Amino acid sequence: MSEPALLESAVRRTGAPLCVGIDPIRHRLPAGDDLQVIRDFGVRIVDQLADLVPAVKIQSACYERFGPDGITVRDQLALHASQAGLIVVLDAKRGDIGVSSEHYAASAFSRPSAPADWVTISPYLGADGMQPFLEAGAAFALVRTSNPGGTALQTLLLEDGRTVAHAVADMVHELGEAHLDPDSKWSRLGAVVGATHAAEIAELRERMPKQWFLMPGVGAQGGSASDVAEAFVDGMGVLVNASRSIIYAGDPVKATQDLIQSLREVASL
Amino acid sequence: MSEPALLESAVRRTGAPLCVGIDPIRHRLPAGDDLQVIRDFGVRIVDQLADLVPAVKIQSACYERFGPDGITVRDQLALHASQAGLIVVLDAKRGDIGVSSEHYAASAFSRPSAPADWVTISPYLGADGMQPFLEAGAAFALVRTSNPGGTALQTLLLEDGRTVAHAVADMVHELGEAHLDPDSKWSRLGAVVGATHAAEIAELRERMPKQWFLMPGVGAQGGSASDVAEAFVDGMGVLVNASRSIIYAGDPVKATQDLIQSLREVASL
Numbered sequence: 001m002s003e004p005a006l007l008e009s010a011v012r013r014t015g016a017p018l019c020v021g022i023d024p025i026r027h028r029l030p031a032g033d034d035l036q037v038i039r040d041f042g043v044r045i046v047d048q049l050a051d052l053v054p055a056v057k058i059q060s061a062c063y064e065r066f067g068p069d070g071i072t073v074r075d076q077l078a079l080h081a082s083q084a085g086l087i088v089v090l091d092a093k094r095g096d097i098g099v100s101s102e103h104y105a106a107s108a109f110s111r112p113s114a115p116a117d118w119v120t121i122s123p124y125l126g127a128d129g130m131q132p133f134l135e136a137g138a139a140f141a142l143v144r145t146s147n148p149g150g151t152a153l154q155t156l157l158l159e160d161g162r163t164v165a166h167a168v169a170d171m172v173h174e175l176g177e178a179h180l181d182p183d184s185k186w187s188r189l190g191a192v193v194g195a196t197h198a199a200e201i202a203e204l205r206e207r208m209p210k211q212w213f214l215m216p217g218v219g220a221q222g223g224s225a226s227d228v229a230e231a232f233v234d235g236m237g238v239l240v241n242a243s244r245s246i247i248y249a250g251d252p253v254k255a256t257q258d259l260i261q262s263l264r265e266v267a268s269l
Numbered sequence: 270m271s272e273p274a275l276l277e278s279a280v281r282r283t284g285a286p287l288c289v290g291i292d293p294i295r296h297r298l299p300a301g302d303d304l305q306v307i308r309d310f311g312v313r314i315v316d317q318l319a320d321l322v323p324a325v326k327i328q329s330a331c332y333e334r335f336g337p338d339g340i341t342v343r344d345q346l347a348l349h350a351s352q353a354g355l356i357v358v359l360d361a362k363r364g365d366i367g368v369s370s371e372h373y374a375a376s377a378f379s380r381p382s383a384p385a386d387w388v389t390i391s392p393y394l395g396a397d398g399m400q401p402f403l404e405a406g407a408a409f410a411l412v413r414t415s416n417p418g419g420t421a422l423q424t425l426l427l428e429d430g431r432t433v434a435h436a437v438a439d440m441v442h443e444l445g446e447a448h449l450d451p452d453s454k455w456s457r458l459g460a461v462v463g464a465t466h467a468a469e470i471a472e473l474r475e476r477m478p479k480q481w482f483l484m485p486g487v488g489a490q491g492g493s494a495s496d497v498a499e500a501f502v503d504g505m506g507v508l509v510n511a512s513r514s515i516i517y518a519g520d521p522v523k524a525t526q527d528l529i530q531s532l533r534e535v536a537s538l
Binding site (some may be wrong): 023025059061062064066067068069070071072075091093094095097098099100101102103104106107110111113114122123124125126127128129142145146147148149150151152153155156157158159164167168171219222234 | 277280292294328330333335336338339340341344360362363364365367369370371372373375376380382383391392393394395396397398411414416417418419420421422423425426427428433434436437440476489497528532
């Protein structure tokens, strides 16, 4: 099976449209050797949650700050998560001119020691910057980001009545049509749509009916389970991401179970 | 001196508004151990050109595809270039929500073994995604990229008559005002403006008078020295980037000298 079908299957099996983000922040973790502590933390989160959720998201930035050794730990965690049966989303927000995006796609998808199933990518360079990721794997393109600053550019109004985010959504839909998954109704090109902008979600779903939505912003950033309700298509097509509100909870298992319960009610799963 | 003043000083000293991009592509290099060949190639380019140009641009993607060991080579080349007196532009096109951009900024600017002076960043997440890079170093934000696909999004017309690229230019100008360099007239926030869109350059310069322009697209992508003429402000403020047309030339030194000569005529340096 290819990536979108595998994701659908994993969400059905777990009954959890939830991805847990492993974003280690050094000062919130115990004392000890930086990278050893970060690796142990990530491994523990994976081991605690592997039976509950379909996927983890690994925020590359948290590891890259430690240089090559940080990348090694990032890759080890991706491998550990994959071996635990989890789908791995590499949150790297990469994107460049075509020839350079090919290298980034190879980095994400062609190294057996560091398996990623999906990678997050930037749409600013257009289709030729995104295409290489779809030829080598699957990707979520940034459409409407969860952070406050994203609004400045993404909600600007075009002369044709669309917002910039709508135009990117249409671009993602169009490019996605050329990369439909033969094993499901989804495209290999998904979209990042922040849960913090609940009022905009229905319109974005209408423009992107075949995109899996990766939805950050639930939890620490202020979004709630009910905010993502309109993103579901027959109870499917949504992967909410929660990072800090789960991994730094006193009891990550309970925090995960509670959020899954809320999401199930919303998705009618 | 801070980054923009150092860049101006280096461009004046060399009389060369030119940055050479070290984008190693494996199949264009000799046989041998991948990373050894890539390291030797980069070191040789640096050694050949260090007295001719003010800066090199290191395309992170080319190294990341080799995983942690590739990052090690990327970092070694940055250190070697810096020790050779060159300004280092890390071409990484990073950008995320604020807390994650802080990690990327730390990766670029806070590791003594891998010194970067400038990093390329994406504007799609807005000011809070770019800010951390300006607090820790200096950055070129993507405004108008050199690739064909960039046109789809960047030239869309807004209801107020601006294009998306103009709106990003205005955002970059505004954010840049809060990060002016005390040692020069420039901002710590520069802009990537492709040399392949000559007709759009004058307008972008008008909107961004205090931004250093990093201008890719000359050479292999089809732009020429004369295409960037309108980007200069009193002969300064432009760093043309050429990668493949220099590093894969039969004689990289001569290719560099020839391009510098063309740029000097255009800039009236």
